[in-house]
Amino acid sequence: DFMLALDEVQPAFGVSQDQFKRCVLNGIVDWGPPVGDLRKDGTLLVQQVQHSSRTPLVSLLLEGPRQSGKTALAAQLAMDSQFPFVRFITTEDMIAYSDAARCQKISKVFADAYKSQLSVIVVDDIERLIDYVPVGMRFSNSVLQTLMVLLNKKPDKEGHKLFVVATTSQPTVLRQLGIYDVFSATLPCPNLSEGDHVLSVLRHMNAFDEEEMALITPALSHGEQFKTETDDVKISVGIKKLFMLAEMAVQEEKGLRGLKFLMLLGAECRRNSFQTSA
Amino acid sequence: DFMLALDEVQPAFGVSQDQFKRCVLNGIVDWGPPVGDLRKDGTLLVQQVQHSSRTPLVSLLLEGPRQSGKTALAAQLAMDSQFPFVRFITTEDMIAYSDAARCQKISKVFADAYKSQLSVIVVDDIERLIDYVPVGMRFSNSVLQTLMVLLNKKPDKEGHKLFVVATTSQPTVLRQLGIYDVFSATLPCPNLSEGDHVLSVLRHMNAFDEEEMALITPALSHGEQFKTETDDVKISVGIKKLFMLAEMAVQEEKGLRGLKFLMLLGAECRRNSFQTSA
Amino acid sequence: DFMLALDEVQPAFGVSQDQFKRCVLNGIVDWGPPVGDLRKDGTLLVQQVQHSSRTPLVSLLLEGPRQSGKTALAAQLAMDSQFPFVRFITTEDMIAYSDAARCQKISKVFADAYKSQLSVIVVDDIERLIDYVPVGMRFSNSVLQTLMVLLNKKPDKEGHKLFVVATTSQPTVLRQLGIYDVFSATLPCPNLSEGDHVLSVLRHMNAFDEEEMALITPALSHGEQFKTETDDVKISVGIKKLFMLAEMAVQEEKGLRGLKFLMLLGAECRRNSFQTSA
Amino acid sequence: DFMLALDEVQPAFGVSQDQFKRCVLNGIVDWGPPVGDLRKDGTLLVQQVQHSSRTPLVSLLLEGPRQSGKTALAAQLAMDSQFPFVRFITTEDMIAYSDAARCQKISKVFADAYKSQLSVIVVDDIERLIDYVPVGMRFSNSVLQTLMVLLNKKPDKEGHKLFVVATTSQPTVLRQLGIYDVFSATLPCPNLSEGDHVLSVLRHMNAFDEEEMALITPALSHGEQFKTETDDVKISVGIKKLFMLAEMAVQEEKGLRGLKFLMLLGAECRRNSFQTSA
Amino acid sequence: DFMLALDEVQPAFGVSQDQFKRCVLNGIVDWGPPVGDLRKDGTLLVQQVQHSSRTPLVSLLLEGPRQSGKTALAAQLAMDSQFPFVRFITTEDMIAYSDAARCQKISKVFADAYKSQLSVIVVDDIERLIDYVPVGMRFSNSVLQTLMVLLNKKPDKEGHKLFVVATTSQPTVLRQLGIYDVFSATLPCPNLSEGDHVLSVLRHMNAFDEEEMALITPALSHGEQFKTETDDVKISVGIKKLFMLAEMAVQEEKGLRGLKFLMLLGAECRRNSFQTSA
Amino acid sequence: DFMLALDEVQPAFGVSQDQFKRCVLNGIVDWGPPVGDLRKDGTLLVQQVQHSSRTPLVSLLLEGPRQSGKTALAAQLAMDSQFPFVRFITTEDMIAYSDAARCQKISKVFADAYKSQLSVIVVDDIERLIDYVPVGMRFSNSVLQTLMVLLNKKPDKEGHKLFVVATTSQPTVLRQLGIYDVFSATLPCPNLSEGDHVLSVLRHMNAFDEEEMALITPALSHGEQFKTETDDVKISVGIKKLFMLAEMAVQEEKGLRGLKFLMLLGAECRRNSFQTSA
Numbered sequence A, B, C, D, E, F: 001d002f003m004l005a006l007d008e009v010q011p012a013f014g015v016s017q018d019q020f021k022r023c024v025l026n027g028i029v030d031w032g033p034p035v036g037d038l039r040k041d042g043t044l045l046v047q048q049v050q051h052s053s054r055t056p057l058v059s060l061l062l063e064g065p066r067q068s069g070k071t072a073l074a075a076q077l078a079m080d081s082q083f084p085f086v087r088f089i090t091t092e093d094m095i096a097y098s099d100a101a102r103c104q105k106i107s108k109v110f111a112d113a114y115k116s117q118l119s120v121i122v123v124d125d126i127e128r129l130i131d132y133v134p135v136g137m138r139f140s141n142s143v144l145q146t147l148m149v150l151l152n153k154k155p156d157k158e159g160h161k162l163f164v165v166a167t168t169s170q171p172t173v174l175r176q177l178g179i180y181d182v183f184s185a186t187l188p189c190p191n192l193s194e195g196d197h198v199l200s201v202l203r204h205m206n207a208f209d210e211e212e213m214a215l216i217t218p219a220l221s222h223g224e225q226f227k228t229e230t231d232d233v234k235i236s237v238g239i240k241k242l243f244m245l246a247e248m249a250v251q252e253e254k255g256l257r258g259l260k261f262l263m264l265l266g267a268e269c270r271r272n273s274f275q276t277s278a
């Protein structure tokens, strides 16, 4: 019966590996200090799980705006831990599930984890898992409660340890729902906010040629400010969005690409600064 | 089992073709610059899907007033892409479905698409798919969440690409629901707003004779203004509505048709200007 | 399989005929201009359906106060069209149905209609079909959405045409629900509002004798005003209510009938004027 | 199959007779003019049903405060009609039924009635049938809608007639729900409001002896006012309540009965006057 | 089949007896006038049920604060009636029942009662039976409606009589829900409110020795006021709570008991006076 | 059948023992007077259950902030009672249960307890058991009602006694829900609030070496105030959180541990003082 349990766990693990890799499709570019800070703090928590007998359960919440790279960073942290049991909980695998089925599946993943000595579970996009929608503050209370209880439940076998890494773009909502305080620790996962951040990503992508970079660079050489003849706005763009904008721009014909990118980036920064001030 | 999958997909594809054609029953009349702009921008996104390996999923939202031609334009864009897998998701095929069945069907279409290397899915009239009604802001949250997750989920087979084109006449509502920001890009699909726009459609329809056109033309020769002895109002009419009004007018007996058309068009423009100002 | 479809449709058609006739139990009395106007405009739309290839679906909404004769006029219009497929959708045939069953039945009628080349469907009393109640603005959203989609869905066979005639006594509510704008056209079905209107119905009914008419007539000889010694109020009574009041009055013994009718009519007009002003 | 239908109907009819009689357990005491008025007007409507071919469905609503005798009067009216088919719809026979079952049962009674040429149905206590509760204005919308449709649906066999008598103690609520206006006519069923009304009931009951009546009478000899040394309040008591109070009083030992009755009646009138003024 | 019915009823009756006795575990202490008054008025109603043929159903509501002894008094009244059929309806026997099951069970008890010539049913803690909670005024409307109908439904066999005794600590809520007025009579079941009331219970309990009583008595010798060096507050404590406080106090070691009791009683009185004034 | 009952109970009991021990994973450190007070008062109640025949059911509520050690203290109290039947009710054992299943399971535990002469049940984290969430004040009313009834239900076998110990971090909410007043007694379970409290825990843990303690101690030598160069805030930290913070700090490399701990503790105290003042 123990053998059986192992059998059940193994193949799922294989599937998981693929899933983790797809999350970091474009790698982890080291675009600035926030990237290194987050990875270092995360590693300390991984150590705590391994070494402390008093805290067999440690949970971490990565919070940041949409498209800021939360999922990729959570996945990378999980893979780096080298724990023998890693799992990914995401709504993408539970589309069209009833609330009850979703609770079942989530609690099954945790139950499997308790059987392993060292486990890490990524819980991606909590607001999506609980079907949150701002209109009327709707959400699935049963999934929320399931998560709250599991985030506070120690593995029941002595010596077994569990690390949970969750992500969210709605920290305020999670606070209102009372799930925010359940985490052992939280770390910020911010947008790129300086011209140099953006430039280092563009260079790494190698999407634009010399000439185009020459056109783009001046607009991004004013620290936290994006400056063109028509725009002057604080820089704020998520790493995932930045990849999308660059790829859109390069579809234009040769001469227009640099300009198109500046136009798209300016609009994105304006939208983000508007949402922050609102 | 791969063969089977193909079998399942093919016939549905055949059905889809017919459905796409019915959406453009009256063709795509090039009544003014907005038509060409929208088609060009759409084509660029199609290219991005084909060529970029960093963005395997691109999604576009066409937003415009009721009857402005959104469905026809989305269908045309999909057909023009020449992608081997095209599908149409519309509430018309899911009447009297439960929420759960609707989620199932939608996610089935996406699952099929992931199996094809290049796919395009039209998601028509999002507000209808989620059973939105303004009174009490009611809507199906489960369908909404299903769409939100699918619009953010990359095909899981490496190298497979997906293009999603959605339509809506309720962009403000979609923004409140948090689904608006999930799209890679949005494009406007406006009403006809100048006399020349209307005249070029009437000419293309060939519904009125010389004499009738002579009666109609003066009212439509003041740029954005509709002017008759009794009316002076901004021109605003959707292409689909315009076809309906013209066809109603021509049922009248010979001498009265032109007048009837002006009367109907005037009432429509008044209604639309009223709704905008309200 | 086509034969089968025909079989299914025919008998139901027979049933429908009876139902249509019961709706005009007391005929269509030509009590004034509004009656003729409505019937003429309705006929033009019937022609459009028959002749236009660009608008295979035309929908009409008859709106008027309770008991104003909406159902009878819609049924008459449908019978006059002489279309081979006519159907009546009414809550009376769906009592104690679940929402889902109601949606099924409605969509079945439309599905049958699509199979016929020329069809007309009467959708009676939309507010009743959607279980509308003003307290708390309750209604069946699933039935509403089903209707909204069907009122916008063209027959899928090429060349097939469909005419839908719906009725309502709650146009304001339908507007709030967003279904009002879906109709191709709307026509008013008003109450009787002049003394002559009422007198012509009484004469047609032949319910009162000479003497009684002599007593009644003076109160109804002041245009839009109902005037007796005790009453002076605007005339407003639905044709269906008028039949009910006249029949109540004639139960009284000989000498009291005329007076009783005036009393009942006065009370009704007061009630209606009160509701309008409120 | 017609035979079968008759079989189904007959036994239920038998049961009904008993039920009708239990409703008038204490007879119909003619305590004042309102009793005679109501019975006469009711009889006229019975005649209309029998004689008018233009109004095959007539419906009457008896409205009055709690315990005012509504059920007894509705039952008596139905029995007096001598129609071959009489039925009683009351929540007492549908305790612990689901909404759906309740709708089924109600519509079954109406369906049976349509088969008979002359039918009368008593629909007792509409607010109870729809599970109305003032807190949060809760009620069963499905039962409400079922009633609204049935109260407006003519028997489908030609020449068949139906009379519906309903009762309510919540006319204001019924008006808000939109079911009030569906009735052909409404009649008031008031509380006893004069000393003579009360005295004539007490005499009819024969519950108090000479001496006791001598004590009671003075308090009830001031028209609409109840006057004792401690009380001076408008008289208002339902006939059903009055029976209860008198029976309570007579349990006291001999000398105290008259006083106890006055005390109980005074409290009841105070409560009622308070509720009216509130 | 009649035999069967009897069989079903008998054993349950046996169970009921035990249940009734457990409700008066600590007897009925005659701590002051309110106890005798309530028992006498209750007895009169029992007589009415036995003797009146005009009121085959009489219902009584005992209303008082939490822990004031309502359940014990209702149970005692039922046992004293000596009616052959006595039953106890309490949520304690319906834990984890669905609403529907609860309605079924309640109506089954009443149905059984109708079969017996003289029956008494105790309906304990109405607010608990209907799952009432003040937050959002939630409650089970189906159970409420079931009770409202049953409290107004006469036994259907001629000559059969039913007495219902219900209890509540939420009379205001019952009034808002409209069930309060359905009762034939209501009686108050108050807290102990004078020092003498408390002292007579303590003496009856015999929980404290002479010395301890000497310490306690002074604080309770000021009529309605509880007075110690630190406290001066109106006396208000339920009989059930009083038993609990005395038992808690006697767990302390010898010298501290009297003081502990005063401390606990003072706190309770403060809490109650606070709730009343709020 | 009695044997069977015992069988059912025994094994579950074994499981329970383990569960109780896991709750006090880090023992019960006597960090200050509140710890001793609570344990002494709890013991008195245990005695009352054993000795009083008048109060066969006694219930206690431990109320304190999150992570203050409530669960551990409740578990310890239950184990100390040495009662033959001990059980633990926690949401952790009912994840993904429906409301109904949860009610079933809870009432099963109580039903088992009634069979034993002396029982203690720990009901952990009431707000979690009822799925409470502050947004919209949502909770499971059926679980709440089940608890309210069970907390007031005496064992039905004569002489059997039950002690219930519950915990909550939401006493205000429980008061609003009306379950707070159902308990026989409540005891506070506070956060550590003085420097000495914290120091005595750190010493007991032995997590920091001499040097590190020398750095930490000054900040904690100002009574209720936490003072560093950058911080001056009231001390408030739960015992469970304190263990977590200390374990996090010791992951840092040697020289940084003391500082890290001060930083983490300062942030926690600030957060708590903020929440109290808000």
Ligand SMILES: Nc1ncnc2c1ncn2[C@@H]1O[C@H](COP(=O)(O)OP(=O)(O)OP(=O)(O)O)[C@@H](O)[C@H]1O
Residues within 6 Å of the ligand: A023, A024, A025, A026, A027, A028, A029, A030, A031, A035, A065, A066, A067, A068, A069, A070, A071, A072, A073, A125, A169, A239, A240, A243, B152
């Ligand atoms: N430093 C980085 N941090 C995170 N992601 C990075 C970084 N550098 C490159 N990437 C790439 O950026 C993308 C980040 O996308 P990801 O899905 O993680 O964003 P997200 O914040 O989870 O978005 P969403 O809000 O839509 O869930 C991935 O493709 C990842 O490979």
Ligand SMILES: Nc1ncnc2c1ncn2[C@@H]1O[C@H](COP(=O)(O)OP(=O)(O)OP(=O)(O)O)[C@@H](O)[C@H]1O
Residues within 6 Å of the ligand: B023, B024, B025, B026, B027, B028, B029, B030, B031, B035, B065, B066, B067, B068, B069, B070, B071, B072, B073, B125, B169, B239, B240, B243, C152
């Ligand atoms: N330039 C154009 N753009 C769009 N549609 C056009 C154009 N020219 C002609 N048409 C015709 O106009 C009609 C547009 O109808 P369509 O259903 O697309 O409108 P819609 O905006 O989707 O309406 P609805 O708001 O009701 O969904 C089609 O019959 C199409 O063939």
Ligand SMILES: Nc1ncnc2c1ncn2[C@@H]1O[C@H](COP(=O)(O)OP(=O)(O)OP(=O)(O)O)[C@@H](O)[C@H]1O
Residues within 6 Å of the ligand: C023, C024, C025, C026, C027, C028, C029, C030, C031, C035, C065, C066, C067, C068, C069, C070, C071, C072, C073, C125, C169, C239, C240, C243, D152
């Ligand atoms: N000119 C007329 N228009 C409509 N109905 C007429 C006319 N003349 C006579 N009638 C008769 O009046 C009655 C109208 O009733 P109908 O049921 O159509 O009213 P309605 O407005 O649908 O009422 P409700 O609001 O209750 O649905 C029918 O019996 C019909 O035969």
Ligand SMILES: Nc1ncnc2c1ncn2[C@@H]1O[C@H](COP(=O)(O)OP(=O)(O)OP(=O)(O)O)[C@@H](O)[C@H]1O
Residues within 6 Å of the ligand: D023, D024, D025, D026, D027, D028, D029, D030, D031, D035, D065, D066, D067, D068, D069, D070, D071, D072, D073, D125, D169, D239, D240, D243, E152
């Ligand atoms: N004139 C009368 N009108 C009505 N009922 C009368 C009259 N005289 C005597 N009664 C008796 O009074 C009682 C009236 O009770 P009934 O149940 O009809 O009242 P109700 O208004 O329906 O009460 P509820 O509001 O509780 O439904 C019956 O027992 C009936 O026999």
Ligand SMILES: Nc1ncnc2c1ncn2[C@@H]1O[C@H](COP(=O)(O)OP(=O)(O)OP(=O)(O)O)[C@@H](O)[C@H]1O
Residues within 6 Å of the ligand: E023, E024, E025, E026, E027, E028, E029, E030, E031, E035, E065, E066, E067, E068, E069, E070, E071, E072, E073, E125, E169, E239, E240, E243, F152
């Ligand atoms: N005069 C009395 N009246 C009522 N109960 C008494 C009296 N004297 C002693 N008792 C005892 O007091 C206790 C009353 O408890 P009971 O359960 O009836 O209170 P309750 O008001 O129903 O409480 P709750 O509000 O919790 O339902 C019983 O044990 C009963 O034996």
Ligand SMILES: Nc1ncnc2c1ncn2[C@@H]1O[C@H](COP(=O)(O)OP(=O)(O)OP(=O)(O)O)[C@@H](O)[C@H]1O
Residues within 6 Å of the ligand: A152, F023, F024, F025, F026, F027, F028, F029, F030, F031, F035, F065, F066, F067, F068, F069, F070, F071, F072, F073, F125, F169, F239, F240, F243
């Ligand atoms: N004096 C003490 N009181 C309580 N717990 C203590 C004490 N000393 C040490 N501990 C340890 O502290 C931890 C307290 O955690 P516990 O789960 O009881 O907190 P809690 O208040 O129930 O938290 P939560 O609010 O998350 O439910 C346990 O590991 C326990 O062994």
Ligand SMILES: [Mg+2]
Residues within 6 Å of the ligand: A070, A071, A072, A124, A125, A167
């Ligand atoms: Mg993500």
Ligand SMILES: [Mg+2]
Residues within 6 Å of the ligand: B070, B071, B072, B124, B125, B167
């Ligand atoms: Mg469209």
Ligand SMILES: [Mg+2]
Residues within 6 Å of the ligand: C070, C071, C072, C124, C125, C167
């Ligand atoms: Mg009608």
Ligand SMILES: [Mg+2]
Residues within 6 Å of the ligand: D070, D071, D072, D124, D125, D167
């Ligand atoms: Mg009644």
Ligand SMILES: [Mg+2]
Residues within 6 Å of the ligand: E070, E071, E072, E124, E125, E167
């Ligand atoms: Mg009680």
Ligand SMILES: [Mg+2]
Residues within 6 Å of the ligand: F070, F071, F072, F124, F125, F167
């Ligand atoms: Mg706890």
